[in-house]
Amino acid sequence: MIPVNAAARANVHLIDHPLVQHKLTLMRKKEASTNSFRTLLNELSSLMAYEVCRDMTLQEVDIETPLETMKSKMIDGKKLVFVSILRAGNGILDGVLSVVPGARVGHIGLYRDPVSLQAVEYYFKMPKNMEERDIVVVDPMLATGNSAAAAVTRLKACNPKSIKFLCLLTCPEGINALYAAHPDVPVFTAAIDRELNDHGYILPGLGDAGDRIFGTQ
Numbered sequence: 001m002i003p004v005n006a007a008a009r010a011n012v013h014l015i016d017h018p019l020v021q022h023k024l025t026l027m028r029k030k031e032a033s034t035n036s037f038r039t040l041l042n043e044l045s046s047l048m049a050y051e052v053c054r055d056m057t058l059q060e061v062d063i064e065t066p067l068e069t070m071k072s073k074m075i076d077g078k079k080l081v082f083v084s085i086l087r088a089g090n091g092i093l094d095g096v097l098s099v100v101p102g103a104r105v106g107h108i109g110l111y112r113d114p115v116s117l118q119a120v121e122y123y124f125k126m127p128k129n130m131e132e133r134d135i136v137v138v139d140p141m142l143a144t145g146n147s148a149a150a151a152v153t154r155l156k157a158c159n160p161k162s163i164k165f166l167c168l169l170t171c172p173e174g175i176n177a178l179y180a181a182h183p184d185v186p187v188f189t190a191a192i193d194r195e196l197n198d199h200g201y202i203l204p205g206l207g208d209a210g211d212r213i214f215g216t217q
């Protein structure tokens with residue numbers, strides 16, 4: 001078991017709302033069906049989106065109520081991009097988009113080269129004008145941190161206004177690795193589990209998130 005580096009830990013927003021924790025516990029159970037795992041992930045993702053969006057800037061717009069005109073606040077959802085790390089990241093999209101329906105969506109696909117062990121990109125599709133946008137990268141598990149760090153490196157080349165990382169679960173190894181590569185990227189998570197095992201799985205964790213979302217076990 002390795003400790004979380006103190007500076008890296010300070011960069012992590014642990015979302016400890018009771019509803020989030022309750023749903024995460026139900027998802028961890030090995031007997032949760034594919035259907036209930038996916039439903040819970042949708043619900044949890046929308047709850048976590050509230051926290052990730054807490055510092056979004058608002059603009060005042062003129063509106064008419066049935067009684068008067070007034071200035072009222074709105075966010076510009078179109079400036080936000082959720083970037084899914086394929087394939088498990090797609091499981092988070094429906095939930096976050098239910099809360100920010102105007103957001104754009106990007107996808108990035110990476111695989112680990114068996115010889116070099118480096119992350120290799122096989123898919124990258126983003127909306128236009130990334131330099132005007134705030135990015136939230138989504139992936140249920142921040143495990144080794146390798147694909148997260150590679151995705152963020154690639155996205156930084158698009159010059160976005162900001163990048164955040166949203167996951168369900170992480171572990172000391174993942175937090176430390178992402179922080180070492182990108183100390184400017186805050187992590188939002190519902191739990192920091194004990195450790196990674198030798199196969200790159202988080203313990204106690206919830207198993208293979210992609211398999212559980214898509215029923216491919």
Ligand code: URA
Binds near residue numbers: 141203209
């Ligand atoms: N990816 C998963 O799906 N599960 C883990 O525990 C780690 C990485």
